[in-house]
Amino acid sequence: MTVIEQTRAGQRKAIHGVNPVAKLIAAMVIGFSLLLTIDPVSAAVALVLEAILLVWAGLSFREFFVRTAPLWVAVPLTGLTTALYGVDSGTVHWEVGFVTVTDGSLELAVAMMLRILAAGIPAIVLFVTTDPTDLADGLAQVLRLPERFVLGGLAGLRLVGLFIDDWRSLSLARRARGVGDSGRVRRFGGQAFALLVLSVRRATKLATAMEAKGFGSSPTRSWARPSPFGWRETVLIAIGVIVGSAAVTAAVAAGTWRFIFG
Amino acid sequence: MSGARVSARGWGWRYSGRRASAVSDLTLQIEPGERVLLLGASGAGKSTVLQALAGVLGGDDEGDQRGELLVDGRNPADARGIAGLVLQDPDSQVVLARVGDDVAFGCENLSLPRDEIWRRVGNALDAVGLRVPFEQSTSTLSGGQKQRLALAGVLAMQPKLVLLDEPTANLDPAGVTEVRDAVARTVAQSGATLIVIEHRVAVWRDLVDRVIVLDPAGGVLADGSPDAVLTEQGRNLADAGVWVPEFPPATPQRTRWMESQVLLQGSALGVGRRKGVTVASGIDVTVASGRALAVSGLNGSGKSTLALTLAGLIKPHGGDVAAFPALAAGAGSEPARWKSRELLTRIGTVFQDPEHQFLSSTVRGELSIGPRAMRLPESEVDDRVDALLERLRLTALSKANPFTLSGGEKRRLSVATILAARPSVLVLDEPTFGQDSRTWRELVALLAELLDEGNAVVAVTHDREFINALADHELVLA
Numbered sequence: 001m002t003v004i005e006q007t008r009a010g011q012r013k014a015i016h017g018v019n020p021v022a023k024l025i026a027a028m029v030i031g032f033s034l035l036l037t038i039d040p041v042s043a044a045v046a047l048v049l050e051a052i053l054l055v056w057a058g059l060s061f062r063e064f065f066v067r068t069a070p071l072w073v074a075v076p077l078t079g080l081t082t083a084l085y086g087v088d089s090g091t092v093h094w095e096v097g098f099v100t101v102t103d104g105s106l107e108l109a110v111a112m113m114l115r116i117l118a119a120g121i122p123a124i125v126l127f128v129t130t131d132p133t134d135l136a137d138g139l140a141q142v143l144r145l146p147e148r149f150v151l152g153g154l155a156g157l158r159l160v161g162l163f164i165d166d167w168r169s170l171s172l173a174r175r176a177r178g179v180g181d182s183g184r185v186r187r188f189g190g191q192a193f194a195l196l197v198l199s200v201r202r203a204t205k206l207a208t209a210m211e212a213k214g215f216g217s218s219p220t221r222s223w224a225r226p227s228p229f230g231w232r233e234t235v236l237i238a239i240g241v242i243v244g245s246a247a248v249t250a251a252v253a254a255g256t257w258r259f260i261f262g
Numbered sequence: 263m264s265g266a267r268v269s270a271r272g273w274g275w276r277y278s279g280r281r282a283s284a285v286s287d288l289t290l291q292i293e294p295g296e297r298v299l300l301l302g303a304s305g306a307g308k309s310t311v312l313q314a315l316a317g318v319l320g321g322d323d324e325g326d327q328r329g330e331l332l333v334d335g336r337n338p339a340d341a342r343g344i345a346g347l348v349l350q351d352p353d354s355q356v357v358l359a360r361v362g363d364d365v366a367f368g369c370e371n372l373s374l375p376r377d378e379i380w381r382r383v384g385n386a387l388d389a390v391g392l393r394v395p396f397e398q399s400t401s402t403l404s405g406g407q408k409q410r411l412a413l414a415g416v417l418a419m420q421p422k423l424v425l426l427d428e429p430t431a432n433l434d435p436a437g438v439t440e441v442r443d444a445v446a447r448t449v450a451q452s453g454a455t456l457i458v459i460e461h462r463v464a465v466w467r468d469l470v471d472r473v474i475v476l477d478p479a480g481g482v483l484a485d486g487s488p489d490a491v492l493t494e495q496g497r498n499l500a501d502a503g504v505w506v507p508e509f510p511p512a513t514p515q516r517t518r519w520m521e522s523q524v525l526l527q528g529s530a531l532g533v534g535r536r537k538g539v540t541v542a543s544g545i546d547v548t549v550a551s552g553r554a555l556a557v558s559g560l561n562g563s564g565k566s567t568l569a570l571t572l573a574g575l576i577k578p579h580g581g582d583v584a585a586f587p588a589l590a591a592g593a594g595s596e597p598a599r600w601k602s603r604e605l606l607t608r609i610g611t612v613f614q615d616p617e618h619q620f621l622s623s624t625v626r627g628e629l630s631i632g633p634r635a636m637r638l639p640e641s642e643v644d645d646r647v648d649a650l651l652e653r654l655r656l657t658a659l660s661k662a663n664p665f666t667l668s669g670g671e672k673r674r675l676s677v678a679t680i681l682a683a684r685p686s687v688l689v690l691d692e693p694t695f696g697q698d699s700r701t702w703r704e705l706v707a708l709l710a711e712l713l714d715e716g717n718a719v720v721a722v723t724h725d726r727e728f729i730n731a732l733a734d735h736e737l738v739l740a
Contacts (some may be wrong), residue, residue, distance in 0.1 A: 176680075194620070
């Protein structure tokens with residue numbers, strides 16, 4: 001059940017109590033504003049503002065770097081490939097066959113790297129401080145998404161931990177049955193199918209248990225946990241809007257704005 | 263609070279796509295507040311009746327209904343909330359990640375006001391004796407605690423009919439007592455009608471005031487006070503696989519050969535499944551030919567992990583497992599380093615959940631996997647498979663999909679698949695968990711036979727009767 005527990009570990013700061021729906025909206029606002037343009041200025045401005053805001057994110061240094069690890073791998077790779085293969089312009093610094101490194105491709109590489117960080121960091125930080133149950137409550141109560149869909153998904157998420165245990169047992173069982181030596185790829189396929197079968201059976205039982213507790217039998221349902229949406233949520237969304245518009249304004253003012261769809 | 267009345271008149275149910283009815287011609291009346299133990303051979307339709315009463319059997323596309331089945335005069339599907347159902351598998355019933363939320367789930371579905379929900383959640387957790395914080399993660403609970411959690415979720419809905427489908431079959435003895443006592447307490451408090459399915463009669467006998475036995479051929483075989491029914495039907499029920507205390511299953515006579523050879527030895531063993539997490543250490547253990555070793559101990563003491571380590575499936579975290587030449591036969595002294603195919607004929611492992619070890623789409627195919635991996639000639643493969651099918655009463659099912667078998671059949675098949683390779687050491691994890699007395703008897707007889715032939719058996723088990731019947735040594739993990 002690691003997926004769920006991880007997000008509940010650690011001390012709870014203000015950010016943990018903010019309605020996850022607001023976090024979702026704030027991260028989407030920032031991400032969307034940065035998607036509109038490719039230039040280093042907008043991303044750099046957003047990144048600086050985010051760095052200041054990180055103080056209130058409720059993550060320790062270690063936690064922050066562990067959670068954002070995928071970004072730190074993706075960023076240099078993106079930078080490298082863009083520098084080598086990106087659209088060329090200006091002075092040519094280096095050329096081998098198809099590969100050319102120019103002023104233009106270098107600038108593009110920097111812009112891409114900053115952009116991934118600026119859009120990725122808020123999304124990850126806001127997500128890891130979110131409890132899935134709270135998110136489901138918010139989606140159903142604030143955004144009024146269908147409860148069958150939301151609670152079904154939430155209950156399914158709880159089964160992920162069981163899948164991991166099942167997968168381990170399936171691997172050991174294959175070794176015990178004498179078919180663990182060769183055909184790694186085929187074995188993986190067979191084992192994945194077995195996991196699918198087990199999962200469907202488990203999910204069916206879970207559905208019966210949910211139904212037996214009256215889930216889906218009446219048109220109305222009450223909620224044991226409130227999902228409040230107040231000034232804190234408004235503030236967080238406002239912060240998202242400010243970061244996004246500051247980035248866009250700075251880029252336009254600096255004359256670096258390059259509309260991505262243009 | 264009071265109980266609900268249950269009445270059935272000529273009720274029957276046939277699942278879509280099946281030729282035979284699961285239940286037919288059922289006529290009975292259960293009065294409010296009665297506590298009923300529902301018995302019957304496997305396949306008699308006990309679970310179907312319970313699911314129908316809980317209103318979860320589904321509509322016309324799930325099956326055909328005949329006659330009439332009513333709870334308090336209403337169709338159960340329209341009266342959700344009157345009946346509460348607890349199922350067998352503790353893991354598949356937890357809906358939410360936190361204890362309090364999970365108990366609240368049913369109340370939310372009844373559209374109760376928030377204050378009322380949390381009041382009921384507290385009361386229900388008290389009633390089942392589960393005193394943990396509402397915030398606690400449900401995944402940290404033991405099997406017995408999870409079943410009590412499921413019971414609390416049902417009780418919070420204040421049902422007038424409590425339905426329990428083998429709620430203790432997958433629990434260790436401590437868990438069984440926990441759940442039984444919680445049910446006794448809460449039913450006495452609320453006065454709800456109780457119907458419980460369980461093939462271990464002794465667990466519920468003192469709590470129920472009526473026993474109903476379903477006839478696999480349709481209708482009711484016996485109905486009355488526990489003593490009357492068990493006296494009259496005890497022998498038949500025992501033959502059909504029900505555990506009746508007066509008629510315990512026969513245990514085989516063992517022939518213990520004097521000479522026995524050490525096959526496997528674990529010294530100062532430390533075991534664990536995940537890197538860096540050692541669940542038990544300092545274990546010294548010997549596995550010898552013709553001898554049965556039982557490994558017992560509380561849940562979480564590392565029994566299963568020890569078994570997997572002895573079986574060469576996972577590497578020891580400390581100490582070592584040494585295979586003696588009589589077993590290794592040229593394959594090296596560390597079972598964990600053997601190839602999968604080398605393991606096959608030396609150490610066979612039967613997993614706790616049979617479904618984890620099924621690889622084929624037919625029973626026959628399942629049994630031939632081991633012999634084929636040994637590269638035996640086809641005729642030899644067929645001979646072995648036919649003999650095992652016969653021996654374990656699976657011949658009629660040879661073309662069936664292993665996943666569609668009953669619990670007892672799955673267990674027999676999972677043992678048979680391992681025996682097909684004729685390993686010298688047989689390692690079994692909770693082989694008798696949730697089994698009816700008939701499967702139990704067959705399993706014990708089969709293992710005794712293997713032991714007499716000079717094979718070694720290692721069994722992780724909570725089952726005292728099983729230990730008494732077979733074990734030469736018992737290793738208790740703390």
